[in-house]
Amino acid sequence: MHPRVLIVIPAYNEENSIAAVIEGLRQAAPAYDRLVINDGAKDGTGKILSQMGEKQLLLPCNLGYGHALQTGLKYGLQHGYDIIVSFDADGQHRPEDVIMIVTALLENDVDVVIGSRYYRGEFYDSPLDRRVGQILFSKLTRLLIGQRIYDTTSGFKALRAAACEVIVSGIFMDFHTESLVRLSMAGFKIKEQLITVNERRHGRSMHSFVSIFTYPLQTLLLTVVAMVDALLNRRKP
Amino acid sequence: MSLQGILLLDVIGLILIGLIINLVRTRKLHPAFAVIWLLALVGMIIIVSIPQLLFFVTHIVGAIYPASALTLLAFVLVFGMLIFFSMQISILSARQVEMAQKTALTDLQRQENNKNTKSQDEPIV
DSSP states (O other): OOOEEEEEEEESTTTTTTHHHHHHHHHOOOEEEEEEESSSSSSSSHHHHTTTOOOOEEOSOOOOHHHHHHHHHHHHOOOOOEEEEOSSSSSOBBBHHHHHHHHHHTTTTEEEEEEEESGOOOOOOOOEEEEEEEHHHHHHHHHHHSSSOTTTTOSEEEEEEEHHOOOOOOOOSSSSHHHHHHHHTOOOEEEEEOOBBBBOOOSOOOOTHHHHHHHHHHHHHHHHHHHHHHHHHOOOO | OOHHHHHHHHHHHHHHHHHHHHHHTSSSSOOOHHHHHHHHHHHHHHHHOHHHHHHHHHHTTOOHHHHHHHHHHHHHHHHHHHHHHHHHHHHHHHHHHHHHHHHHHHHHHHHHHHHHHHHHHOOOO
16 A cells, blocks of 8 residues: 655745746655645745745744644544645745655655755755754764764655654754754654756745844754653653 | 841832733733743842741852842843743644644545545436
């Protein structure tokens, strides 16, 4: 029996790219359901989706990427999907990689597959601050869970429903290092799959100047919280 | 501390108590928060008004002057209140996220149900 797959696409002010992303997914993965999480977009994103007849979940206000994604995961769990794929709305991910990432999940018998830009040292031209953060968090995951995850911040992931349940019930920020540590410590298997990432042509990154400093600290704090949670839960009879 | 200083602090404390009561009365301050502030103010008035107690507190915190001890106590109180309010904002923020998510999920579910009902009502040609 084929697993039911849902592609969750959090979108905030992506009117320039959303149509191409949806069209690409319709062609590349027609058997998979899609759900766009309209994260309180103020531009024409919602209108474009309506015109395309695309299913969208309209959040009443902007909750941020993490909570938008969390809403999509909740929807997927409520509707009994077996696998949920998170996919960015800015056009950076290639729709044809969706099938590849789901196949990698099924064939390798793992619980999470991360579409990775840097897997095993592969080069991807990203800003220096992000690259440095990426290397530090990558090494941190190896230290904490014994497995190096090269691209902890990738927005392109495929997860089994059981893994979704664990992270949806925890403290949720962005589903990056903290969630990966939480999942790994709970016994879920994680794998990286090399993907090609297109350059961002439209819109702005969700990271502001201030978040360059606050974001890594928050991630670090939540990683510590995830570890403490895992250790406390392990002690329970 | 001089009698003049004690009276001044007592008067300021009483004015602030009156202000807090008025804020609660006009529904601009939640009673739960008002109680914390009132307890802090009453505590301050009691410590200031009883010289032996003030000297005892000064001795306990290791200060030389009573005014320094009061400043330290005020700092600790304000720091504690800031943590408390940060916590309250975080709780409210989490509730807001949960409500927004629930509203959106329910709306979509209703739309899907309506769509299903409509497609069932349509006659098969």
